[in-house]
Amino acid sequence: GENVEQHPSTLSVQEGDSAVIKCTYSDSASNYFPWYKQELGKRPQLIIDIRSNVGEKKDQRIAVTLNKTAKHFSLHITETQPEDSAVYFCAASKGNAGNMLTFGGGTRLMVKP
């Protein structure tokens, strides 16, 4: 089955700096890669996603890149703000029935003011 590894497990940055979180996946058939943000005690919420036919996608301060050959994808957050502090999860899915998401282990991002 699919295996998704995520690094780092914790990341501390100064407000205004950039943050990068990296994930690798094992199943070359995976073709959908969402990123979820989970604030303390809250539900995971989708912040951005990318499909396998796209190399990069951007939404304001957030961008995701995908390297299908190397089977890795990354989340980039620029100009970080304290409200970006949360746990971020990457996930991978392929076109099989059920839309099964395999999640990475999560990255706890702390943005220091």
Added chain:
Amino acid sequence: DTAVSQTPKYLVTQMGNDKSIKCEQNLGHDTMYWYKQDSKKFLKIMFSYNNKELIINETVPNRFSPKSPDKAHLNLHINSLELGDSAVYFCASSRGSGVYNEQFFGPGTRLTVL
């Protein structure tokens, strides 16, 4: 308006008991899921239902039995609770069961087994 809701929010119970968690979505989605998030925050899918039909069962013990009375509801019943069942359980839903469908999560139910 709450899109995906779960009850109860907290559940504290003794080993060996049977308990249920309820989930409802008002998004008109066809597909619903149960995820388990352990103490290390690792999120793992347990079940997926599409139009009340089970389509994923990820090696979950038989003590866990999901039930979908209609498309808007997916309940999780757990028999003979064990200490290792302590976790946060999230329900989620998506418009369809195909890839690219965003999954919307409920607020979670924190289950503590003593």
